[in-house]
Amino acid sequence: MGKSWLRDYIIKRLIYSIIIAFGVITITFILVRVGPSSPADKYLANIAATGQDPAQVTAAIDARYGLDKPILVQYADYMGNLFRGNWGWSFSTSMPVIELIKTHWIYSFQLILLSSLFAAFLGILIGIYSAVKQYTKTDYAFTFISFTGISIPNFWLGVMLILIFSVKLGLFKTYYDTTLPLFSIDNLKALVLPVITLGTGMLAGYVRYTRSAMLDNLRKAFVTTARAKGLPERTVIGKHVFRNAMLPLITIIMFDLGSIVFGGAYLTEIIFGIPGLGQVSFNAIFANDYPVVVAVTLIGTFLVLLINLMTDITYTYLDPRIRYD
Amino acid sequence: MIRGLQDIIRKVRPHLRLNTRLINYYWQRTKRNKLAVAGLSFLIFLVALAIIGPFFTLDPTEVNFEEKNIPPVGFGIEQSVYNIETDEFTTKEIHGTWRHPLGTDSKGRDMLAMIVSGARISLLVGLIATGIAIILGTIIGVLSAYLGGWADNALMRFTDVMMTFPFFLLLVLIVFIFGSNLAFIVLAIGLTGWTGTARLLRSESLSLRTREFITAAKAMGASDNRVIFRHLIPNVISLIIVIATLSIPGVILAEAALSFIGLGDPTVPSWGIILEAGQHSLNTAWWVAVEPGIMLFLTVLAFNFLGDGLRDAFDPKSNI
Numbered sequence: 132m133g134k135s136w137l138r139d140y141i142i143k144r145l146i147y148s149i150i151i152a153f154g155v156i157t158i159t160f161i162l163v164r165v166g167p168s169s170p171a172d173k174y175l176a177n178i179a180a181t182g183q184d185p186a187q188v189t190a191a192i193d194a195r196y197g198l199d200k201p202i203l204v205q206y207a208d209y210m211g212n213l214f215r216g217n218w219g220w221s222f223s224t225s226m227p228v229i230e231l232i233k234t235h236w237i238y239s240f241q242l243i244l245l246s247s248l249f250a251a252f253l254g255i256l257i258g259i260y261s262a263v264k265q266y267t268k269t270d271y272a273f274t275f276i277s278f279t280g281i282s283i284p285n286f287w288l289g290v291m292l293i294l295i296f297s298v299k300l301g302l303f304k305t306y307y308d309t310t311l312p313l314f315s316i317d318n319l320k321a322l323v324l325p326v327i328t329l330g331t332g333m334l335a336g337y338v339r340y341t342r343s344a345m346l347d348n349l350r351k352a353f354v355t356t357a358r359a360k361g362l363p364e365r366t367v368i369g370k371h372v373f374r375n376a377m378l379p380l381i382t383i384i385m386f387d388l389g390s391i392v393f394g395g396a397y398l399t400e401i402i403f404g405i406p407g408l409g410q411v412s413f414n415a416i417f418a419n420d421y422p423v424v425v426a427v428t429l430i431g432t433f434l435v436l437l438i439n440l441m442t443d444i445t446y447t448y449l450d451p452r453i454r455y456d
Numbered sequence: 457m458i459r460g461l462q463d464i465i466r467k468v469r470p471h472l473r474l475n476t477r478l479i480n481y482y483w484q485r486t487k488r489n490k491l492a493v494a495g496l497s498f499l500i501f502l503v504a505l506a507i508i509g510p511f512f513t514l515d516p517t518e519v520n521f522e523e524k525n526i527p528p529v530g531f532g533i534e535q536s537v538y539n540i541e542t543d544e545f546t547t548k549e550i551h552g553t554w555r556h557p558l559g560t561d562s563k564g565r566d567m568l569a570m571i572v573s574g575a576r577i578s579l580l581v582g583l584i585a586t587g588i589a590i591i592l593g594t595i596i597g598v599l600s601a602y603l604g605g606w607a608d609n610a611l612m613r614f615t616d617v618m619m620t621f622p623f624f625l626l627l628v629l630i631v632f633i634f635g636s637n638l639a640f641i642v643l644a645i646g647l648t649g650w651t652g653t654a655r656l657l658r659s660e661s662l663s664l665r666t667r668e669f670i671t672a673a674k675a676m677g678a679s680d681n682r683v684i685f686r687h688l689i690p691n692v693i694s695l696i697i698v699i700a701t702l703s704i705p706g707v708i709l710a711e712a713a714l715s716f717i718g719l720g721d722p723t724v725p726s727w728g729i730i731l732e733a734g735q736h737s738l739n740t741a742w743w744v745a746v747e748p749g750i751m752l753f754l755t756v757l758a759f760n761f762l763g764d765g766l767r768d769a770f771d772p773k774s775n776i
Binding site: 150151154155158159162163166167278279281282283284286287290291293294298389390393394395397398401402412413416417424425427428431432435436439 | 613614616617618620621622623624625626628629630632633634635705709712713716717718719731734735738739742745746749752753756757760761
C-alpha cells in the first residue's frame with residue numbers, strides 16, 4: 132500500500148489538472164472569439180486614412196491571423212501554439228509575449244513573495260496570541276483591527292499610504308524606481324508601502340483563520356493530556372496545538388494566493404508603478420494589445436492550478452490520515 | 457416565454473410567504489450582536505441616502521471651474537491662483553464652505569452630491585450582480601446535487617474550471633474584451649461570481665437529500681419540482697442569505713477596482729470612478745480620493761459585520 136497509493140493519487144490529480152487546464156484554455160478561446168473586436172480593428176483608422184478598402188484589408192489581416200479558417204481548426208491552432216510556447220506577438224511593445232513575460236515576472240514575484248511572508252508571519256503570530264488570550268481586551272482589539280483590514284479596499288489603502296507617507300511626510304518615493312537592482316536595501320525600502328498594501332488584507336484573514344483553528348484545537352483532549360503530563364504551556368501551544376492548526380492554514384494560505392492575492396497584486400503594481408505582470412497587462416489594455424491581456428490572465432490561472440496541485444500533494448504527504456478515493 | 461414565467465411565479469409564490477415567527481426568532485438572535493446591528497443601521501441609512509439623497513443635493517455633474525478644489529468644511533489649503541490682470545500666480549488660503557460640505561473636485565463638482573449619487577450606483581451594482589451570481593449558483597448547486605451522475609460531474613467540473621480563474625483577472629479580461637458598459641460589468645461580475653455559492657449549495661443539498669423529510673415527501677409522491685421548491689430551497693434559504701450578505705462587499709469592491717484601473721463606465725460616477733480621478737490629484741485635492749474610499753470601506757465593513765452576525769444567528773449550534 133503506502134507509497135504506491137500516493138503515486139496513484141498524484142497521477143490521478145495530474146490528469147485532473149490537465150483536464151481543468153484544457154477547460155481554462157477553451158473558455159479564454161471562446162471569450163476572445165465571441166468578443167466584438169478583431170485584430171484588424173486597430174488598423175482601421177490607418178486604412179481609412181490611406182483610402183484602402185476596409186473590407187479587403189480586414190480580410191487580409193484576418194487571413195494572416197488565421198481567422199478565416201473553420202473555428203475548430205482555429206481552436207486546434209490556438210492550443211498547439213500555447214503548448215509550443217508561442218503566445219503571440221505584442222505589437223505595443225514589439226516583442227513576443229513570452230519574452231515580455233520573462234522580463235517582467237520577477238517584479239510580481241518579489242511583491243507577492245514578500246507580501247505573503249509578511250502577512251503569514253505576522254498574521255499567524257497575532258492569531259496565536261489572540262487565541263491563547265481569548266476574550267481579553269487585546270483579543271477584541273485584534274479582532275476589530277482584522278475586520279478593518281479585511282474591509283479596507285486595498286487599492287484605496289495604497290493610495291492613502293502614498294498620500295500620508297509619500298506626499299505629506301515625504302518618507303518614500305511616490306513611484307517605484309525601476310532602476311534599482313533587485314537584491315538591494317533600496318529596493319526593499321521601495322517595496323515597503325506596496326507590501327503593506329497587498330499584505331494587509333491577507334494578514335487580517337490569516338489572523339482570523341489562525342485564531343479559529345487554534346481555538347478548535349485548544350479544546351481537544353490531547354491538549355489536556357499534554358498539560359496533565361506537566362509540559363510547559365509554551366510546548367503545549369507551540370508543538371501540540373499549533374502543529375495541528377497549521378494544516379488547514381496551509382490550504383487557506385494557498386487558496387488565497389489564487390483568489391485574492393493575484394488580483395490584489397495587479398492593483399498594487401498599478402498604484403505604485405511596479406513593472407510586474409499586472410502593470411504589463413494594464414498597459415496592454417490601453418494599447419488594445421490582445422495577446423498580452425489574455426496571456427497574463429492565463430498565467431495567473433495556470434499558477435493557481437499548479438499551486439492547488441502542489442497543496443493537495445503536500446497535504447496528503449503531511450497528513451497521513453487523509454485518504455482520497 | 458411569458459407563459460413559462462407566469463407558471464414559475466405561480467409555483468414559487470406560495471413558498472415565499474413570510475414566516476413571521478421564524479423571522480422574529482432570527483431577529484432576536486441577530487440583535488444580540490451589537491456590531492451586526494451597527495452594520496445594519498449603517499446600511500439602512502445608506503440605502504435611504506441613495507434613494508432620497510439626490511433630491512436634496514446639488515447637481516453632481518455641474519462643472520464650475522470658479523469653485524474647483526475647495527476642501528471639506530473644517531479644512532483649509534493653500535492654493536495658487538492665476539490672476540489674469542497681473543499675469544501672476546498668487547497663493548491664496550482656501551477654506552471649506554457649507555455650500556460644499558465635502559468640498560469640490562478638480563472640476564468644481566460638489567463632492568457630497570457625487571458621493572450620494574455614487575452610493576446609488578455602487579449599491580445597485582452590488583445588489584444586482586450578487587443577485588445574478590446567487591441565483592445562478594443556487595440553480596447550478598441544487599441541480600447538480602439533485603440530478604447526480606454525469607450531469608453533476610459535468611456541472612462540477614465546469615465550476616472547477618471557473619474557480620481556477622483568479623476572479624479579478626478573469627473580470628479584467630472579460631471587461632477588456634466586451635467593453636466597459638456598466639450593465640455589462642454587472643453581468644460579468646454576476647456570471648463569474650457564482651462558483652462559491654454553487655459549491656456550498658451542492659454540498660448542503662446533498663446532505664439534505666438523504667434526510668428523512670425529503671424521503672418522506674418523495675414517498676408520498678411529491679414531484680421533483682415540489683421537493684426542490686417546497687423542501688430543499690426553504691431549508692437552504694438562510695445559507696443563501698448569509699452568502700449574499702458576505703458577497704455584496706466583494707462585488708462592490710470589484711466594480712470599484714475595475715473603475716480604479718480605468719475599466720469602469722466613465723459615464724456613470726460610481727465611487728470607484730471618483731476615486732480613480734482623485735488618485736491623480738493627491739497633491740492638490742486629497743479629499744477627492746479619501747471620501748469615496750471611506751464610504752467604500754464603511755459599506756464593506758457594515759456588510760461584513762452584518763453577514764457575520766447573521767451567520768451566527770442562523771447557526772443552531774452557536775450560543776448567542
